[in-house]
Amino acid sequence: MAFVKMDATAVQKIRNGTEEDIISLLDEWTQKNAQTFTFSDITDDVKEKVTESLFARLSQKASSKFHCLCLQTLRLFSREKTRLGSMITDNGLVHFMRLAGLEHYAKQGEADNGITIQLGDAEVTIEAQKCLCNLIFNSVQAQAACSKNGCVEGIVQRLKTYKDPDLKFDIKFYDMRLLFLLTALCADTRPKIRFELHGFTYLIEVIDLILRDAEARDDGLTDQEVDLCSEILKILFNLTVTVDRNNLDEEEEAHMMRLVCVLRDLLLCKTASKDKREEIISHTVNLLINMPRDCYEELLAPMAEVDLSGIENKEVEYDGKNMEAVVILLNFLYERLDRPSKSLKESLTPILHCLCETCRANRSIRKFCRMKVLPPLKDEVKHLPEEGSTLRNRLCKLLTSPILEVKELAADFLFVLCKESVNRMVKYTGYGNCAGLLANRGLMLGGQSQGQGDYSSDSEDSETEEYSNMADSVNPVTGRYEVEKPKPWEGMTDEQKEYEAMKLVEAMDKLNRQGIIQPSVLGEDGRPQTVSHILELLENQPNPPPAGGSSDD
Template identity: 80%
Template sequence: MDASTINLLRNGSESEVEEILRKFNEQNAKTFTFSDLSDDLKEKIAESLLKHMTQKLSPRAQCLCLQTIRLFSREKTRLGSLVSDDTLAVLMRLAGLEHYSRQGEEESGITIQLGDSEVTIEAQKCLCNLIFNSAQAQAACSKNGCVEGIVQRLKTYKDPDLQFDIKFFDMRLLFLLTALCADTRPKIRFELHGFTYMIEVIDLIVREAESRSEGLTDQEVDLCSEILKILFNLTVTVDRNNLDEEEDAHMMRLVCVLRDLLLCTTASKDKREGILSHTVNLLINMPRDCYEELLAPMSEGEMGGFENKEVEYDGKNMEAIVILLNFLHDRMDRVWDEPTKSLKESLTPILHCLCETCRANRSIRKFCRAKVLPPLKDEVKHLPEEGNTLRNRLCKLLTSPILEVKELAADFLFVLCKESVQRMVKYTGYGNCAGLLANRGLLLGGQGQGDYSSDSEDSDTEDYSNLAENTPCFRVNPVTGRFEEDKAKPWEGMTDEQKEYEAMKLVNAMDKLNRAGIIQPSTLGEDGRPVPVSHILELMENQPNIPANQSDEEDE
């Protein structure tokens, strides 16, 4: 735009303004940086737009003004008057969120007025961009009544005449504010009771989908996903161990709704993936005693059905847990099929979620153990990481270069093994789990710190025991975790002098690698953790007596 066009934009008729803005918006639909406009020109355009929006314009003209502001708001700098209190107030009014103060009273309130829906949605989009790109806009909108207005309109979401896009961008605004302005979180959660309202909106959406006997529509999934992201922001800093009775009840209610959401189908497979991901993220923030709400008791009639055998355990419906395990399996398929996909981003949330639920709930842990670590039969003839079962894939992750993934996969398997070193070695092999044992000071064996039930029995199934008895030339190699043929010892037939000579050759080779910094020999300290040695010969001194493996124990 040149100076003459800007002058016409400022003083021209409504039709002339519309024509100018229509051309400008079409030309810059994909523009994110207006380097061809000087700061002064851009500011004059913004002021002209604000002037027009404060006047009585047709909805079409208002939309064109707002579209231009939305284009300008994409820039992270040079926002100028776009983030002023006056501009934000106008945008809030057009978005149907207007703050007012009662004269003579300290209280303030919100006026919700919905005009033309297209104008409302365009104004919401402008606010989203400005809040995302400007700390000034974030601070202003956290205090000028924007949050209160959104929560107030949240109460009207049952109204079928309220358009989906208005609900969606309301929640997008609230997500940005809760993500970028920490002080809005307690206000929404406690003062405005937005936490409860959002739970009920999700529940309403799920109930409507069930009444239609259909899955969630794409729009419903998008709205639920935005709400789940807000709820995550509201709960991410909550001390889960110090909740009062009311807060605990809200968390219980939320997990119950999340269970229903897990069981809902969706019209699109991609949308299903997205909403499961957000649900998993939110479950991580829940108090441990709330995970019981993921399970539902099964009636006697339901327990007898063939179709329920896969999801019934200990008289409880484990459908939600099956979905979480399937989600983990699908994520593993995806990251190996698509090497560019971030392994950390894909697997850490679901692994963390399963660790938390299994550690907190005995029934969930035992069910997951039956699915992930079934009794070893012929599988013991192969390496633990070979194959496509969940156990095989988790064992493969134990040597992943991604530290977070490796630790969470090890933690999940360790919890399923009731933090028993002997059992962990049996299912994964000592070589795969050595890192976990070293970090926890369990290289000498023993038990972890978890609080688990003591009722258990020998885990060596009949097939597993028969395999050991009927193959005398084979034994389980604890390092690799599989049956291997006994091999002749390399020092058999050597004289003592030859053995000593070979031993010194080995010591010298290890010392050379040590001095080159290629390896760091260590011995085991009293705490069961590796302690680096200064010379290779120290490995021969003060070796601890490693207790013989005790008989493996297993859940009932």
């Protein structure tokens, strides 16, 4: 039996056929095309006529199955980025909104209390939501229309009803997917949601409600709850990504502090599966980057009698504060470093950026992270800083990564932990590893970073006896203890030394002319400056800064 086709015959059947005939036709066609994303076998004229005929049928009373199949057909059509026709007209979009329960009725001059939401059959609602998601994703016209036609207001209004146990998860999920797409693709929806509709507060309350339900069950977040929280966190990221974190009024700052408290609870909450836990932490990390500096204190809390994360209290208590959330962030970084990834940039840059922000902003977090990442050096100084499996070793290895963003963020994180002290950075990473950061900041001649004044001045000498005994033999370039070796030029005559030196100069000059290396000298600003000839390297070159300098808090 031949598969049904969307042609003139199908158009006539949809227009004039019985409900049973149309169900049979659409059921077969949607199953056949469930994984189809372009419909080159359907002409523009036929596709538009089918669309209009389906809209006409959706306006009539019929069974839930019939309406669902009509919407499933339109959903498949909406996958195409072109030829969307009447689906993206104002009338077409309002039709989908009505079926999705998002049609916005407001009396002129009235606020949100004039809005009524009509919610019909759940399966029909979900199919209509999916159609809107596709159309907003694929069409700029649909994006612009849905940001102004009451769709946003309808979603926020229904957001207030999420406590209702009868409201299906999929309806909540696709509401949030719609809101994510609109906030991502239509910048003008962000202030409307935050200030006019108070959506920021409602979104935080939904996450808090989910967390309280999970706590009451004492079994962690279900996979569905993680999915819903993840969508909300993505929306909150969009709402905060352009916020001026240094210029918030008291009310906005209070909302941000409340949000960081909720994010802390998300970090500590259990999940049904390991993959979902990684997903929720990842979205939480992304959002933490947008938070104002003063709000990071909310990640810390008084020590609780019961450790929710399964980590012993003695490992998370520092300076009288509960560092569970910070431990989870550090463990998340370690797991990302420990697991090979095809995209180091996407895997590592968010968590490195998050830790840089929190450590730079909060003294307690920085001191705790320094204790965990850069503990006082002992016998490990006998190995290269990048050798080994500790966080310090793995971060030092990133300092020479070919991925610029990863290299710079890893260097910045370590530099912040060192209170932006050049000597301390060299001590823990080796001059060779951190040369890129020092060059970018004009610190290759030593000195102080401009950010040095942002840190506390108190310091405790935590240098170990083991390190002190080996300090004189630590190579500042490699950062490793090295037994003194005989000098290669001992026993040479002056003529032999000059001959070997000229051979080295010629070899370097050849590499320079071939573009393999680009020799530089340090300028007065502490940054590298390219030389015109290799012999300029012999003039007025300073020694690298010493590896000494006591560690601090």
